[in-house]
Amino acid sequence: MRTFFLLFIFCLCFCGGLIAQPLIILTEESTSGKYQGNLPESGPAIVDINSIIKIKVDVARLEEEMFRFQGIKATDSRLGRLRKLNELTSLKNKIIRFINTQFANSNTQPFAVYQELAALSTELLEEIELDDEMFNELTSPEVEQAFNQSKDSYIIFVIRYLEGKTQALRNALLADLGVDGQVDSSLMIYFRVGAFLKNRSGGRPIHVENFDTYAPEEYIEVSRFANPLSEDEKDALNLNKRLHDSLQTSTNTLSEHMKSVFASKFNAVFPKSDESRLNLRKTFNNSLTKLNSDATTKPAAGVLLDNELNIERVGRTYQVVKNSFEEFQRVFPNGLFRENTLENTLNELESLLNLAYRKYVEDVSLYQQNVNIRSFTGTTPGLLELRQVDTAYSNYIRITNEVISGIRTIFGEVQQFITPFRKTYVQNEELTEAIRRFTVGEIPESGFIELKYIGERKMGDEILIKAVLERGRSRGNRNFEQKEIFRRYVTITRIAAHFRMSGSLVLANPYNRESNSAITLSNQFQFAPTYGVMMKWGSRKSKFYNEVVSLGVGLSFSSPDFNLDGTPEFGTGFMMTAFRDIMSVGWGWNFGVDAPYGFVGFNIPFTIGGLPSTSTSAGFFDN
Amino acid sequence: METSFPLILPDLTRLHQLNGAENALEELKIFIKQYISLVILGGFENSTLLLSNGNKLCIEATAHPKQRILWLKSFEEISAVRPFLEQVLKESFPDKEIYMDNIRAISFEPTTQKPTYIIYIDPSLSPDPKDKRKRISTFQMQLAFNAAILKTISTDSTDNPNHQPTPFI
Structure with missing residues (x-):
């Protein structure tokens, strides 16, 4: 029984750890402050198109995560202590905010303010009271004396x-890692948060208060009262679509063209260096065989053997470059946009080549200067062969450096050419220099995205919020590493009640025609044009509702002709729409013949009896 | 009724004493009715520093203007008010065992004049484990004042001549 109980407690603790709070919590707040709510950790996250998305960072846990990423063991007790101190810091910020807000401008406060401050400070002091070390230190005579001298x-x-x-504590942890927080160390860990507006046409970064230096965009509040699109607007949209398609086709053609140009340049570059490599290998093997065949030249063979491994390494890296380049050529132009592995491999090859060759030259020089070797004959045995290898080696180095330089030139040309394309693609998700880096101790507790200030946006667009930890600042640095710790898409849509006007055709049925002689209609239903003013609202929980069901209720204004005199009467009533206003049902009153009628409508783009439907707005609902 | 109480030291403007043992009880009752008070009983180690810090708690920018400390230093004064203090402590903390010999300080809220927080001479003697930190210190005096403020239902605001302008933090 006891074992079972212990097991239960263990499972509880384990599960508790697994379902720990995320490092970042997103909340939505309406600009009026009437609505506030957390976005779910998983599943669809939907916010109103005019809201504010708040980003709350769990600084205590994040700092712990940053130190772990930096190399401090998770079992290090200092991490737990840092977390505790940071948790207190969060309460601390609340107190400072409160004092600054309430006490800054006036000396006399309502009593409730003192009570609020007393409650906050008691909460902090009682937390400290639980910690032996901190409490004892704070109540020590030295600290009491320090408070006596303090003006706070x-x-x-x-x-x-x-x-x-x-x-x-942070400094002690950083010192253990050999990281100097005052300078830009390649081992320093940075926290960054970026947000991007994404839709079918691409994406762009948007401003997150406290976390980047992007300027806010134009203020655009999506109106609560929306008209359907005019014909001119629809034409403009169609024109845009055609332009977009045309641009896409042109881009594809351009990509293919660039690919062939690139390939031809590439093929012209590599064989030359392959030749020099083969020549080096051949000279090396021949020299080695020759030097090994005579006892006096065997020490010279040792020089070659000492450098064989380096030559092998150069060869392998060369092959990696070749393979990477071929892969790059295959996926072109996408390879340009991704992590630049080819550039890294080129750097590696270049550095390895120069190091390996320098080592060989030094070894030959040392061999030449070795007195013991010269003492036998007065000359340096095997020097001729070593110099032959040196010639082949230097030739190989020179040519391979030319190849690297050639590749870089081609690479630069292509990059330069496609910069305009690259810019929009990269900005989709890349954390640029405008996104601030925070080290431990500097991280803001929160930030926010004010959707009204992110510029043009449409229903259904998505906002990607991502947070990363980075080791070092430069991607070119070999210690650089990026770890994504948060990634969440938030869909923006119209949730707050809003109005929409739309025209459609309805089938009206004057159901009590027997009691009204003015109605001469013989069919059960009559087509009638109707204009509706509907109130609509969205859901924060269901994409299906927003994208498919999308209900609306409102007033309808129609012009049926129940007495068939050729002059439409005026009718008005209530209507309810569903499926993005494609279907509607309702009840109305015909004021021309004093008759009630029920109706159903189908808001689809078709023309009947020469009467064009104005209902295509259902397909262009975005506004 | 606003009554002035003598200061113990001229520069400690919120640290008061009684006018002798004769009217000690009556004066104590007036004091705790008039102020958000901390009544300290007897002498103790490092008292100059801690009383100075206690005074600081009453005049700092975020302190309520009615925060005051009353120090009953003499045996006669303490003896005169001891039965009253014991009675109000027992009434307000019915679940606590009250040993008057172990009480160093008590905070009072002015509206009902009930005690709100106890600081002990030796907290380890208190059977309540929650009291183990409650030895006199600036830390505990701050908690005592906080408890009194939180329990106060209402209070009149008065001018506070020593109230400092609030620095912007």
């Missing part, structure tokens, strides 16, 4: 003490 109020004094402890 006690709670601020305590907060400064906590900040000092936290920073000292």
Whole structure:
């Protein structure tokens, strides 16, 4: 029984760890403040098109994660302590905000303000009271004396003490890792948050307050009262679509053309260096055989053997470059947009080549200067063969460097040519320099995206919010590493109640025609043009509702002709629409013949009796 | 009724004493009715520093203007008010065992004049494990004042001549 109980407790703790709070919590707040709610951690995240998305960072856990990423073991007790101190810091910020807000401008406050401050400071002090070390230190005569000399109020004094402890702990952890927080170390860990507006036509970065230096875009509030698109607007949209298709085709053609140009240049570059490589290998093998055949030249063979491994390494890296380049050529132009592995491999080859050759030259020089070797004959045995290898080696180095340079030139030309395309593609998700880097101790607790200030946006667009940890600043650095710790798509749509006007055709049925002699209609239903003003609303939980069901209720204004005199009467009533206004049902009153009628409507683009339907707006609902 | 109480030291403007043992009880009752008070009993180690810090808690920018400390230093004064203090402590903390010999300080809220927080001479003697930190210190005096403020239902605001302008943090 006891074992079972312990197992249960273990499972509870384990599961508790698994379902830990995420490092970043997203919340939505309407600009009026009437609505506030957390976005779900999984499943669809839907917000109103005019809302504010708040990004709340769990700084305590994030710093712990950053140190772990940097190399501190998860079992290090200092991480737990840092987390505790950071948790207190979050309360600390609340107190500082409160004091700054309430006490900054006036000395006399309502009593409730003192009570609020007392509650907040008690919460902080009671948390500290639980920690032996901190409590004992804070109540020690030295610290009491320090407070006596301080000009801060006690709670601020305590907060400064906590900040000092936290920073000292961070510094100790960084010192253990050999990272100097004052300079840009390639081992330094940075936290970054970026947001991107994405839709079918691509994407662009958007401003996240506190986390980047992008300027806010034009203020656009999506109106609550939307007209259907005019014919001119539809024409403009169609024109845009045609232009887009044409551009796509042209881009594909251009890509193919560039690919062939690129391939021909590439093929012209590589064989030459292959030749020099083969020549080096041949000279090396011949020299080695010759030097090994005579006892006096065997030491010279040793020089070759010492450098054989390096030559092998160069050969292997050369092959990697060749393979990478072929792969790059195959996937062109996409390879340009991705992680630039080819560039890294080129750098590696270049550095390896020069190191390997320098080592060989040094070894030959040392061999030449070796007194013991010269003492036998007065000359240096095997030097001739070593110099032959040197010639082949230097030739290989020179030619391969030319190849590298050639590849870089081609690569640069292509990159330059496609920069306009690359820019839009890369900005889809790349964390540019405008996105700020934060080290431990600097991370803001929160940020927000004000959707009204992100410029042009449409219903159904998505906002990608991603957070990463990076080791070092430069991707070119060999220590550079990026770890994505948060990635969430948020769909923007119209959730708040809004109005929409739309025209359609309905089938009207004057159901009590027997009691009204003015109705001469013989068919059960009559087509009638109708204009509706509907109130619509969206869902924060269901994409299906927003994209398919999309209900609306409102008033209908129609012109049936129930007495068949050729002059339409005026009718008005209530209507309900569904499936993005494609279907409608309702009830109305015909004021011309004083008769009620029920109706159903199908809001699809068709023309009947020479009457064009104005209902195509269902397909162009985005506004 | 606004009554002035003598200061113990001229520069500690929120640290008061009684006018002798004769009217100690009556004066104590006036004091705790008039102020958000912390009543400290007897002498203790490092008292100069801690009382100075306690005074600082009452005049700092975020302190309520009515925060005051009353220090009953003499045995006679303490003896005169001891039965009253014991009674109100027992009424307000019915679940606690009250040993008056182990009480160092008590905070009071002015509306009902009930005690709100106890600081002990030796907290380890208290059977309640939650009291183990409650030895006199600036930390505990701040908690005592906070408890009194939180329990106060309402209070009149008065001018606070020593109230400092709030620095922007």
